[in-house]
Amino acid sequence: MTQQPVSQTENSPVLEIRGLTQRFGGLTAVSDFNVELHPGELVGLIGPNGAGKTTVFNLVSGFYQPSEGEIRVCGVPTTGLKPHKVTALGVARTFQNIRLWNDMSVLDNIRVARHGKLGYGFFHAVARTRTYRLREAEIEREARELLEIFKLDGYADEVPKNLPYGLQRKVEIVRALAEKPKLLLLDEPAAGLNSVDVQELIRLVRWIHQTFDITIWMIEHHMDVMMELCERIKVIDFGQTIAEGTPEEIRNHPAVITAYLGDDTI
Amino acid sequence: MLLSVENLEVKYGNIQALHGISFHVNEGEIVTLIGANGAGKTTSLYAIARLRPPEAPRVTKGDIRFRGESILDTRPSDVVRKLHLALVPEGRRIFGNLTVQENLQLATYAREKNADLDKDYQRVFDLFPRLAERRNQRSESLSGGEQQMLAVGRALMTGCKILLLDEPSMGLAPVLKYELFRTLKQLNEEGMTILLVEQNAKLALELAHRGYVLDTGTIAAEGTSEELLGNPEVKKAYLGG
Amino acid sequence: ADTIRIGFNIPLTGDIPKVGESSKFAAEMLKEDINGAGGLEVGGKKYKLEFIYEDNEAKAESAVTAALKLIEKDEVLAIVGPNSSKQAVPAGQVCDDNGVVMISPWSTNPDTTRDRPWVFRAAFLDPFQGPVAVNFAVKTFNAKTAAVLYDLSNDYSKGLAEIFRDVFEKKMGAGSVVAFESHGTKDQDFSAQLTKIIAAKPDFIFVPDNYNQVALIVPQARKLGYKGEFMGSDAWGSAELMTLCGDDCKGLHFSTHYAAAGAKGATKEFIDRYKAKYGYVPDDVAALTWDATRVVLQGIQNAGKLTGKLRRDRKAIREGIAAIKSFDGITGSMKFDEQGDPVKCAVVVQISQTGKFEFKESVCPE
């Protein structure tokens, strides 16, 4: 399988965020947020609605420029980089609301995700040079391999909008993996899945985490998922960290219970 | 019987999505539809709300009755206006270019002039204090969960007596999810009839009086919540163990 | 084969549908005349006329295909039109290449006929009309300064404006054209240009524009407080000018091909009949199309006889037209110089208080 070359020393963090603050007009969505993710970790990010979780992901993936603070991916500061450059550093993500390219086949969705490491340009494409043919063959092979691993090969030529919701979620994750990231950000991957699919998702994420040897950071409101998967969970509210610890610690943290978990009697 | 669906078949273009399903909702009940992704839950709700193609399906066979009368020819706006039936659609579908306040205000479009709106606003803001805080924010910049609150709040503002909800807990933090379910229960106790579609089948059945299990466009099982919760097949296929 | 087919490459749609309509009306009238009299007599034999109207949509490329269609598919003997230079220049090339006579009633761009033995025209050129306007204005208005307002995208208007400026400044000294302003073809508001012109205080304003724009320009100038003179060009020469412009245009002068009001003889007859048939006094395009078509017919008659062999007949017609010594048209008598351009007189008319175009003065080339 496609193994990630580990270019940095084992312990230097994959992601390092210091003093991150993001304001929208008068609203501070994220304030003084810090985190360090080490290679191979699987970390959770939870918090009430509107706490700023997605905003943190958006900042990491370069979609927003932070008002303050610094983000480093594998030691490289990402300030001022456009999202595709950040992706090239090894950050891939999925979206809270699925954002697949709906009129392109599943296979093409995966292929386009290789854009950052294409290895050829416009002139190669139209002149169909040797480089082009070799790279294109390789991209296609890798894409099909990935689909096969995830048992999606039967859907290679389908367009995503015709797929069931659960599969769309899966395709989105596979697309993110196609970028061969070092860090995978999952924004509510279980949203809209039923209990059975959620179980399957848990297995899938764990399997990815092990097989691909990558760091995963995920947002999720399904507590089962978080409890089962995460080694460490960070809880934020109003853009500030209110708790951090193992799932067990979080589950019993009083502040987390009042702000987030609530009382499950109906 | 307040609302009944009889042998309903619907199509999207040439694709048949429902293959003759029947279910009913009695006045004052909470009924839930559960089922795997793509089973046809959303489709059923669209059909009841009389939404039109291209996004909604076309009824090809069967009937939908409200207090015994067919509503197949009712305009979707009249479903709200005359039958007092509101749908919280899947994916929120709030009006992002309007403020929170305007979204709520718009939902009162079809209400009588002298309706007591203040009470309804109060109820919505009590339920979702965050909405009151963000009253004048353009709603498209709300977080996912906040948008879901707005979608539910908006439906309540239509002054409906029957509430159709399509996965209302999607994207909500647990604390809010439970809060929402408690509110639904309370609404029901105040006389609201509720038809709930929910992925979290366990939670839904805990709330509902009765339920139907949908499977690829047909009804696979039905019964009271206790029956369904106790049904081993349902347990295996939909409750995740 | 007892018919003579002539093509008309005219703008029935597009920017200037009125021009196409006038051409068509005039041609229809001529055809009825001649066919009513049994046909055109060529070499002792009578031929019925068949006119084919192709719409060039006021577009260059459409004029080219229209010309080719007339030449190849309809096998016409000669082509009348296109009217504006935008279409006449490229269509002229096509006709010249294919050895078909083309005569443009209205085009004033020298390129239309230059070095093209097969292409003629019925209108006089800008280099002739410009000085006529200058001389008349200087003499009649006692003008020392002038302003010009023209249509930048209309090559007729632009060409004439530039020649006018050059001639006027040569005569009255540099800087005597105190304002030289342009507008676009479909513009309806000219207040900014007119404000600028009025501020420059010219003795008169030269407006080489189509009559429909004149009908907007003159009243607007009046409303901006301008009380002075205007001088116009042949594109003013439409009866519609007065229905559109109303009182504001009364008393103004313009140079043109013929004076409708004082017309006599064939000209008067043409005007009266056209008016009876279509309800309005023909404009200059109608008169020029009439003449252009008659030049073609004259050329055919000069050819002596028609063989039915297309190439030979077309060539004979060209020789026939080139051989015309002097042609008495309703827009004056003319002969063709070696470029195929007419040598003819211009007249200056004044718009009377009753809205008639009255003869003021005639200017002939030396």
Next chain:
Amino acid sequence: MLRRYSVHILLILAGGLITWLAYEEMVSLYVLSVLMFMGINVILSASLNLVNGYMGEFSCGHAGFMCVGAYVSSLLGVWLFAKDKVFGPPVLDPDLAIYAFPVVILAGGIAAALAGLLVAIPSYKTRGDYLAIITIAANYIIISTIENIGAIGGSRGFMGMKRVLNAMEDVVYLPWMVIWVFAFTVFTIWLLRRYVSSTFGKGVSAICQDEVAAEIMSVNTNKIKTISFMVSSGLAGVAGGLFAFVVGYVNPGSFNILKSTEALVMVYLGGMGSLSGSVLSAILFTLLLEALRPLQIIKWIVIPLLLIVLMQFRPEGILGNKELGDVFPWLKRFYRFK
């Protein structure tokens, strides 16, 4: 084998046939001129489809780029190879025109591609109808610039291209324009097809369907947009160059907004994002315009009516976003459409 070379063989045969027919004067110049305008329209609609169909923008200023190409090609051609009143005697031996002609046309294309930057750069930040206005503005700016350059005729237009063609025919007597229009039409389709079917070019569709996702999923959207706009406008420039030489005369008024809307109509008639649709609709549209000539004014009521009715039945254009091969699967035996 058949699949691989069938189209090449077909194209060579078709090109050869047309050339031969034209050479022997078996088809009339009229038919040839319609065919040539058809080719030019195919280039126009296919190239606009890259931006309006594949990329989902709404560019309404295509004629402006055509104008740039037309003027640059004409000026270059006449300056180099013909005696002219603007430039005087030819710079090079007119006999060379025969070799340099494609270069002259491509030069027009390159100039138009550079003009495309006028639109490409604002497109980094602006989208949708705001970008549409920028394209319209670009169209006006280009036309207005040319109208203001008196040296090349301004609104009087520019001519002399015929002499370049004559020079070519003097060396080898062949229907050169027919050949070159055909060649460049094929070139356009070839280029576009290769571009949009490569993984690199699929980025264009990704931008269309979800630009945010495209940028975050590693597509350099600015680069793709720049390339696409430049390719699109460059090809429009090629069409303009050919147009100039076919008509033999250029004039800024020929490239106004109306011309741009013609290209728009062809793109949407054929179907957004369908290359074969663009080709088909350009052919259809040209034929319709010619066939209905006898109706004169009524033609311009009938054609829009036809198109409206057509869109009622096919609200996604003739081919939608499919290629011919998706509609007629047997064609795939001969050709891979994507």
Next chain:
Amino acid sequence: MLASILQNIINALQWGSFYALIALGYTLVYGVLTLINFAHGDVFMVGAYIAFFVATFFLSTLGLPGWLVLALTIPATMILTSLVGVTLERVAYRPLRRKGANRLYVVITALMCGLILEHANLAILGASRKAFPPLIKETVYTVGGVSFTNLKIGVIVTAVLVFLFLQWVVTKTRVGMAMRAISYDKFAVPLMGIPMDNIIVATFVLGSGFAGLAGLLFAMSYPVLEPYMGALIGWKAFIAAVVGGIGDIRGAFLGGFLLGAVEIMVVAFFPSTFRDLIAFTVLLVILTLKPTGLFGVAKTTKI
């Protein structure tokens, strides 16, 4: 110098008010359906012709006095023109909308409808232009070298009134709110109990009605009517609406005056041959700096 600047300001206001009037209709329809209604300029033209026929009918057939004719022509024109707009909506746009066609297909349909209106006019009425009869006596006032007429002032005032009215409708009334909601997401509109088709028809009534009013005023100010008179001004009004921020009433109003001012001022202070060049460069720069126009709000992409 001062006089000519003032004069130019008045010119700009008057010319801009036509752009504004037409742009308001554009933006209204756009604001609801995100449909660039390219037929709008031609609806404006039809409005001018309707005004012409109505006014000549009252003037010559009934022999009424001018001011009364004007008073009758205004509502008649607005009503008849809005019928044209509504017909287009019913016949051409609505079926496409029902079929879920890409909005650009509706745009192209609108373009085609415009062509039909132009050429049907040409075919029916012939190529002769029509002269609009003077309804009110236009008096020229000259104050300190600045000339203006009562009509010019009337046009400017009307544009402002129409703007205020539409701004009120769109921001303050529930119908206006419904219009904005439709523009964002048509799907959820019926769920609020809003009869969507009625709202859309109302939009076309307003948009075309005011296009008719603009046509009437235009015909009074520039009394030469021809079938293509709406084409160019329609495009320009669209441009104005977008530069202002399309879909926003304030944007259309301001954009109209801005475009009018740019065109007039460029002519006033530069050689007039550069008008289009400079005016469009200015617009291009504005849009590059403010990518969603003066008032437009970028649709926040929430991810």
